[in-house]
Amino acid sequence: MRNTLRRICELQPFYSSENTPEMKERGWLIRQELAESIRNLHEPLMHALGPFGLDFFVEGSDGIGRKTELAWTRFCSKEMSPRPTDGFYVVLHFSTDGSGVNIAVGCSSSRFHNGYSIVLPPEDLDKRCEWARRVVLEDRGSLEPFTDPNDFGAKAKLPKSFERACALVKKIGFDDITDDIAKRHLIEAAEMLRAIYTAQHQGRELSPADQTELDILDITRPASNARTGQGFGLSANERKAVELRAMDIAEEWLLSEGYKPTNTAATKPYDFKASKGDVTLFVEVKGTTSDSAEAILMTHGEVALHREEKGRTALMIVTGIRLRRDRDNPEAVGGILEPLIGWDIDGWLLKPTAFRVSRGGN
Incomplete structure (x- = not known):
């Protein structure tokens, strides 16, 4: 040489x-x-x-x-x-x-x-x-x-x-x-x-929105190999571990601030209903391995909630979550919380990522 x-x-x-x-x-x-x-x-x-x-x-x-x-x-x-x-x-x-x-x-x-x-x-x-x-x-x-x-x-x-x-x-x-x-x-x-x-x-270079869009591309354009083309994306087990880690961090913060949080992630378009005195917050949690979160992805129901309950919602973004062990048994650790209480969704720029297209216009 x-x-x-x-x-x-x-x-x-x-x-x-x-x-x-x-x-x-x-x-x-x-x-x-x-x-x-x-x-x-x-x-x-x-x-x-x-x-x-x-x-x-x-x-x-x-x-x-x-x-x-x-x-x-x-x-x-x-x-x-x-x-x-x-x-x-x-x-x-x-x-x-x-x-x-x-x-x-x-x-x-x-x-x-x-x-x-x-x-x-x-x-x-x-x-x-x-x-x-x-x-x-x-x-x-x-x-x-x-x-x-x-x-x-x-x-x-x-x-x-x-x-x-x-x-x-x-x-x-x-x-x-x-x-x-x-x-x-x-x-x-x-x-x-x-x-x-x-x-x-582990998705650290991608925004949370880009990470989710890769999942959408896998479904809508499987032949494109969007994920495997550059090895991006988390497994289902890794995504679940990141989600649970973000929920734990958000809950700890709510408790430290005197709120009484109730986990509603399984039944509502928000993750926690948090009460403190006569104040009630509807809390959405977004966790990511990304080192930044300049863009996130929300469902139609989540967007509607933040607009209908404006002033009574919170967005909690947890960035920098790290994954350990293998993809089948991952452990999520770390994470930096950005709590946005009374978050105004209209202060952010909304762009459509995907549409539900039904036969007959229904």
């Missing part, structure tokens, strides 16, 4: 968008030699990826048609990142001046939202990278040694977007490139990627 990485660095200063002899050689090294070198490390890399290493996948590209400033070779879980435009992966980019190779944990510039894959504006791409860094920091306690700038010297628009999508970067200078150093940092990157995949698998 050392000779391949160094040779690509040597070719970088000769970059041309045309298929010059130097670019032909670079393309072969990127797509074939470097990709094969990474495949030869499949055992330690698959081990570092854990359960996400079973469909270990490697590919490289030096541009479609015209050659790109930032040729790349990447590896990933095929399920979690079926294309370079989907998900997170480990990617190798080479500084345009030939000064070194940049091993990065990067992401696509699009993600699932409102039922579809959308292209992210730059500020949202930055937030996505920041989310990935938080996940890795939480998992490992440090981002070292992947703290180098994501500036590889690109000038064109698309290569600049490649740079921006690199959340964690370790640059190996030309003179420091060795097989052992490259292998060590690739394994470290794979371990970081595993943490991100685990967080995605």
